[in-house]
Amino acid sequence: MLDDLASAEGFAVLGVTGPDAIPDAGTRLARALADGHGATMTWLAETAGRRSQPAVLWPDVRSIAMFGMNYGPASDPLASLADPAAATISVYARNRDYHDLIKGALKRIGTKFAASAGAGIKVFVDTAPVMEKPLAAAAGIGWQGKHTNLVSRSYGSWLFLGAIFTTAELARDAPEADHCGSCRACLDVCPTNAFPAPYRLDARRCISYLTIEHKGPIPRAFRPMMGNRIYGCDDCLAVCPWNKFAAAASEAKLKARVDLEAPRLADLVRLDDAGFRQFFSGSPVKRIGRDRFIRNVLIAIGNSEREHFLPDVLRRLDDASPLVRGAAVWALERIAPAAAKRMSGARIAIEADPDVRAEWETAA
Structure with a gap:
């Protein structure tokens, strides 16, 4: 039933896992925070217990359905970097706010599923303390690449994620294996060397963090490296070889506005x-x-x-x-x-x- 509902709402992929599926996530998060890699994002530490253990967030959860919506760009997302008179905005922000779009779709799915299955549900999209990427990997949607983002064999780097927690017992999907191999394209392309090691990201050096989350003056050392990136950065996503299998977004509200492709x-x-x-x-x-x-x-x-x-x-x-x-x-x-x-x-x-x-x- 969930598959049909997901497809009807425009989701490209669905996978199911359980609340006990990411036992190592808490350790990895604690290490990142201890090393200062969370920068000023204090809420990561404040919600660490709920993030790493879904059952702490909601004790009644028995299954977690992870949904992925394709937002692949129709053209080279890095093309505007070559134009010094233009600005470069991250692909995910070139149209409507995906939080609203995906949360609405998941609420519709959850309402129908809950009525049919007689189960409780909770819907989460990014803003709640849920570790979507590890859960999506556990649900077989993709794997966390060396740049720490989710990579899909079918959709490359371009999937928005959302979750439905439910009290229903659902059949679990097998986790996805890591297919990065020896590739380091995402690590080597980073303008600010924000990856101290594969699978580790230091937000203090990340252009996405600096342009979006950082509230004060941007450290002078990083300003020349930003180029014309004014909101986010897609370099590590865009160079992933798995993007050769990606397709452009079909949802109209996720297709780039012309005036935001190179404003x-x-x-x-x-x-x-x-x-x-x-x-x-x-x-x-x-x-x-x-x-x-x-x-x-x-x-x-x-x-x-x-x-x-x-x-x-x-x-x-x-x-x-x-x-x-x-x-x-x-x-x-x-x-x-x-x-x-x-x-x-x-x-x-x-x-x-x-x-x-x-x-x-x-x-x-």
């Missing part, structure tokens, strides 16, 4: 809060807020080293947000170092925010 940096840097909210309405990009987003855009502008951005950068020097002002100083230093040096003394004297003053002091 112009000049347009994005001019967005005020209202314009940002309108442009990214319904998009996962919206959740980071306008100020963090413009911070990322200004770093991309700095990396372009194109002087035609100078008027926009100068306007952002007077932005209400210190986070934006600081990024604007760095962008100015990159595209017009002489102008940054000339302006630094007066700006240091009047700037109230210590992080922004530090940027001006470096520019001087």
Whole structure:
């Protein structure tokens, strides 16, 4: 029954496992947190017990159905990296927020299944303390590659995951084996060397973390490596050889909006809060807020080293947000170092925010 319901809702793959299927996940998570690889994501430690043991999250769970929805791109997701006037947004964020789409579908499936099976259910999509990737591997959907993301032999790197916990006893699927072999493409392509070892990710160095989760100024050492990546990073996903079997997403709401495939940096840097909210309405990009987003855009502008951005950068020097002002100083230093040096003394004297003053002091 679940197979038919999943297919009707657009899911490409379904697998079933149990709440006891990931006994080593807690140990791996504890090691990552002890090494500082969780960066500022304190909720990982706060919810570690529930994450690694599904039965702690819900004691009544007997089976876990894992669902995968294909969001494969129709074209090269890294093509825009070569255009210094464009921005690169992660494939998953180029249209509607998948959390809403998948949660709605799983709720419909769960309601029908619960009524038919007489079982209790709970639906989870990413935001709950559920370790979807280890559970999906245990359910046979794919395996966690050396980049720690799920890889499927049929869909490559491009699967959104969701879970239905149920009190029903369901037949379990066999776990998927690891098919990475000796390949290290995902490790070697990372611009910031965020993988200290295969199957280990240090979020402190990850561009996805830095552009999305990190709330303050991005460390200067990583800014040049970001290129024009302004929301997330797909490099390690896109280079996986298993993507040769992947297909483009069929769900219309997961197909990239044309205006988000390679948006112009000049347009994005001019967005005020209202314009940002309108442009990214319904998009996962919206959740980071306008100020963090413009911070990322200004770093991309700095990396372009194109002087035609100078008027926009100068306007952002007077932005209400210190986070934006600081990024604007760095962008100015990159595209017009002489102008940054000339302006630094007066700006240091009047700037109230210590992080922004530090940027001006470096520019001087």
